[in-house]
Amino acid sequence: MAGDRFLAKGVTRTKRQRNGRPVSKGATSTGAKARSRKATKGSDESGSDSDAIGDIESLEHRYGPNEDELSSEDEDEFLETAADKRLRLAKEYIGKVRTATEQHSGEIDAAQIDRDLIAERLMTDAKERTGKWSRRIADQFLYTVDKECLTELKQGLRGVVTCAAVTPDGKFVFSGSKDGSVIKWDAHNGKRIWTVKAQRKQKGGQAVAAEAGKKKAVGHSDHILSIAISSDGQFVATGGRDRKINVWAVRDCRHLTTFHQHKDWVTGLVFRRGTNHLYSCSADRMVKMWNIDELAYMDTLFGHQDSIISISALQREQAVTVGGRDKTVRLWRIADEAQLVFRAGSTTDQHRLTKSLADSAKSDATSALDLNQATRGDIARHEDLLRELAGQEAELHEGSVDCVAMVDEETYVTGGDSGALSLWSVQKKKPIFVQHAAHGMQANADGSQSTRPRWITALATVPYTDLILSASSDGYMRLWRMRDGKLPGFDLVNVIEVGGIVNSIDVKEMNGTNGGDRDVLAAKRDLVVVASVGLEPRLGRWAKGTARNAVKVFRLLAAKPQHK
Template structure:
């Protein structure tokens, strides 16, 4: 063998060693970045293979000579591989740089497509996600940030009527995405409705048990055995919670339309249920004067809270670890700090001599001239003002309902017909509006015309906004607007609601939701862009109050049904020709 052959072989070995070392160093450099994912391992292996391939290429190139006739060293042993043409190739380009270059090329092609009028669904999704994140940030602040009451038109529109219960509707709630509606009745049935078609798509019926065995219900009963008093839907729309007179809390998987679990523990009827917004934590209130907390992510019981001296009639919760409850005839509203297991007590009603003595205060036997038995009296201190005080002197015996506006502000309604605005920084109501739904008049043979205020049977708020609604049995649901400083509120509109309003829900209609609903064909059509989305109002109606038969309303148009109204922005509605 000639000496040149050995020299060429040594050079090839040395170059192969150097090139392989460079490939290994590149692989180690990728791994030294602290990443341990399988993708990085692939990059390291690819870098090693690239170094070996480069050594092989250099070896084959070094074997070539310029001598005529050639020989084995002149043969190119490499396969004829077509190089990738994805932009400007660079031999020194790293995998990360290549991915970045390819991504830029893809974005450029997307922009070119948009210039030609193509539809970019990804961009629409990014806008929706951005809007949702912005809304979540504002809600996490826990304060009112939507001042929208002046932007809505409260004129009556053709509502969706859902009639599927033999007796009064006790509760009605829509999912946050406005796709489904759930209603419950005194006969013990839960109906599931499609808000797109307005039709019933599923039903969960009352289970029959033998008489005398209601107090010891077997665990395998797949449903409730008595009247259902309250419903709540989780924020993700997966679970429906129900409270019943059978003292159980029911959990339903509404995606599969089946019973999941029944929680016991309450010693009396479960009158109210509410989910903590954005979670699967469930709060329940009962006639046994306790609140219980359940975690549906683990399908387990968490704790029990005590404090009320009478039955709990209503409960509401938002995003924070707090809740508010109305305690009926103990005339208190309690603001619960769940994490601290503590409570703030807000007392309604008028001044009491016994209460003054128990709390160590002086009582002179005279009522406050500005507040008489929990009713705020406006006007100057004159003879007319005194007459007005006497006329408006109604003793508040029960607080019936409560609704949270933000994390520190809430409203309540009672049997005096008054609505009170509360703040956690003040023990007394910030503002009280009297006789919100007028008088109920009864002709007596001995007393003549007896006038009593219609009590507030339900309240609900558009969360984190300046708008809330109230219901009674005067035939209307009324809309109220809070002032900018959250110190008072005023009436801004009403819509018809024949019967006893047993349930109210108010929520913002998601963008694009119900656009194709068949029952909206005769509704007002959007013509111009509005700064707010339409709102959805769900009203549960009945001929009787949801908790008893002491109140019965009959007449033309009164029905056991649920009505769904779309409240349009003023600048977005125009009658369809």
């Protein structure tokens, strides 16, 4: 090969020589001189200086970056180690936190900011990255929630409200109902801003525009069952019985696209926090993933043996679903292409009721709290109900799991037709705690108490905190506090009257105090809770309420905890 001058010339020429650039003086390093000596030695052995191919080091040198074209910034980045990069990113992050803090700190001096606020923010962010709940906020909402905290949205509502969601800034609310309409509301004054009415159907089932000659109609042609808003507040997605998912722009309410891939009712929608990835679940037993930035379909997950009723997700690339009558809870680890199956279908019998009463007696967590009178009365009535059920040796079987909400990346809660509020952990296949008959028992036609518990129809959490919200057909929304310690469980901290059957709950934690300027380091943050209240359940007509269809917005101000 050394004798072939065509091959030899093609390899031995350096990159600079091929480009016609001369080698600058002083660019030759010790390594270059060593490689030059090696090349000279090889050429002497082969008998030709120009025909030598050279060794691997010279090849690496020839095809490496051009030192003349490297800027000082590129050289610093090229020479930066992994430890240096982590240090640089940490300094940049602290600088951003310092800037945000100084903008919203008021009269706090820089030393106090450095010692307290920045340290608290860094610790909070670090805990949230671990995926476990770390903040205790439930004690801030013990007061009686009156009409001053409520804004009722009901202008022009005709169908049963099945779902509602609030934007991250708490300014707007989107709702969907059984008449197929989507409405955008002003959350502060309760005025209706924008409405998309339901499409009409032809006999063949195809939706058509309301008037001939107009542009193609958008929207739904059947009941809307689910709604979700992205964490950046740019997109809102709606799904319904017409098997479609419609995506809209939040700001100008412009229709972006429609997805038709589901084969049955779209029962649940959720956006992954921090991204515009949308997860959907359906009665066709499939979970689908969508990239809303690209308006594209991503993937499908299989596993449930019955209709999927509800779905929840947080920051990690995973989601939790409940399969209705198949009585399973599934955690989908999307990146690993795996799923964890948890068996629900708990039974409430005398032994479990007695144990629940004993555990409540051991835990004096609520005795030290300054609970309002309505909450204390509800706790007393619930304990009396459990004693009565234990004396009757009643058994309540969970036949369907209907709703799920994630507390953190490893903990979540579920509710179903047995009225039991279950707390789950990825470490165990069974619930680690069950709050039996959380919303009491149904009433008979004559007003007497029946033997059937009230279904839990809606669940929501404030992610990475100890606050859980549940609702049923009793016309009340309950706020629960997760216990911290070796004895897991829930403690009731507040009861809010909403009236009617609550079909969905959405809650957003506001940055800032009393809805004011955004303060990323605020220790106490107000909550905006949106409840969709209807005369009928979301997925059927087996129950009837008495309240008027409405969307109710509660602004819960973070009060100072009166007891530690």
